[in-house]
Amino acid sequence: MPIRYWVVIIMATFSFSITAQELPDWIFKSENTSEQLTAVGSGPSSSEAKRAAIAEIIAQVSQSMSAENVSILEKTQAGTSQYFKQSVVSNTLSIDVNKVNVSEQFVDKKSGVTYVQATISKRQLIRFLEDELTPIATLSFPAQSPAVDKVLWALKYREANAYGLRIERALAGLGATNGTLKNKLRENLSAVAKVWQRYGVRVIADSSLQSLVGIINQQIPSATETVLWLQLKPAHRTRQSENNHQHKLDLMVELTQPHSPFRVFRQEHITVVGNGTSTQQARNHALEQMRAILDTPIQNWLFEKGSEL
Incomplete structure (x- = not known):
């Protein structure tokens, strides 16, 4: 054995x-x-x-x-x-x-x-990373501009500046750091942090969109001095085939002045179509898709292709 x-x-x-x-x-x-x-x-x-x-x-x-x-x-x-x-x-x-x-x-x-x-x-x-940094190198926080312009800039370019710093760290690891640009990006992000501390953007939406409001609030400044409204205006359409219900949710998103004449600074239409075995299931599916879109930085779904008015 x-x-x-x-x-x-x-x-x-x-x-x-x-x-x-x-x-x-x-x-x-x-x-x-x-x-x-x-x-x-x-x-x-x-x-x-x-x-x-x-x-x-x-x-x-x-x-x-x-x-x-x-x-x-x-x-x-x-x-x-x-x-x-x-x-x-x-x-x-x-x-x-x-x-x-x-x-x-x-x-x-x-x-x-x-x-x-x-x-x-x-x-x-290194050459590729430097090319990636080219568009970011032109970004400068508008320190002397009105509060609205500062908030708009911060919303649009906060992610870009943070990404630029990550690229710069990668270049540093390759022995090709750019100290001047690194300092500029840090200054931009410091200015953005001050915007978050001082100013606020208020989301205006009806009760049916409260789950979307909560997601958006996580990525916008919420200080007491409100300088912008972010208005959510939904349009709903439902149709039914033999065994399938569809719900189309068209959401118009507007960044506006919080007072008359309510000038619109940014505007975007976001459309999703939900499917389900019932009208409510299709509606919930549409809301899930919309939440997935809005659960990314505001720059992605409002400033990437939104129009300046």
Whole structure:
């Protein structure tokens, strides 16, 4: 009996060694060089593995950036408007997928896991990050402007300035910091913080939209000196087919003066369509979708494509 016991242990150990040796060395020994960053990612597919590798590269660049939700730009050239949209989608850095090369790939047939080794040139990454900073570098808080202009600026550019600081930290990690721009971004954010302490934006909406009001209130200043109203004006439409109910919620959002003549500074229409087996279920589904849209920084759903009036 003891002999059989040791035979089983030896065979198990030998089997484990064979399995471990099937994975190539680069999965465990990938290292950066003076010219490029390297990372290994794994996943159920090559695209997921590459995404994980990119997340690891981002984690290397700056520990202040989360590696869990990576925004990947599918276009090689990112315009200003696209940049600002990306900046509010997540708190991570956006890396152009076309700038990341897959140098190695391996599929473990037993587990079905794909491993990818991804590399990106440090020089190319620095150039990309500097291009990302270009539109932010022009932003300057309007310190000498009226209160309304200060609040509008803060609402529109708070996220952009915070994202700019994250990019600057990434550049610092690559040895290409820009101290002047870093100080400017910090000054902008300090001014925004003072706006939040002094001024307020009041949401005006009927009782049916109170769940939306609560979400919006989390991302706007709420000091006692109200300088803007954010008015929510809903329009509801319902229709029914054989086994499906649809509810269309068209929400007009306006930033206005809180007094006559109630000048409108920003305006946006947001439309969602809910589905369900009953009218109430469809209505609730529409409200859920609207909450998901509004549960992002106001810059994303009002200043990204909203009109200036």
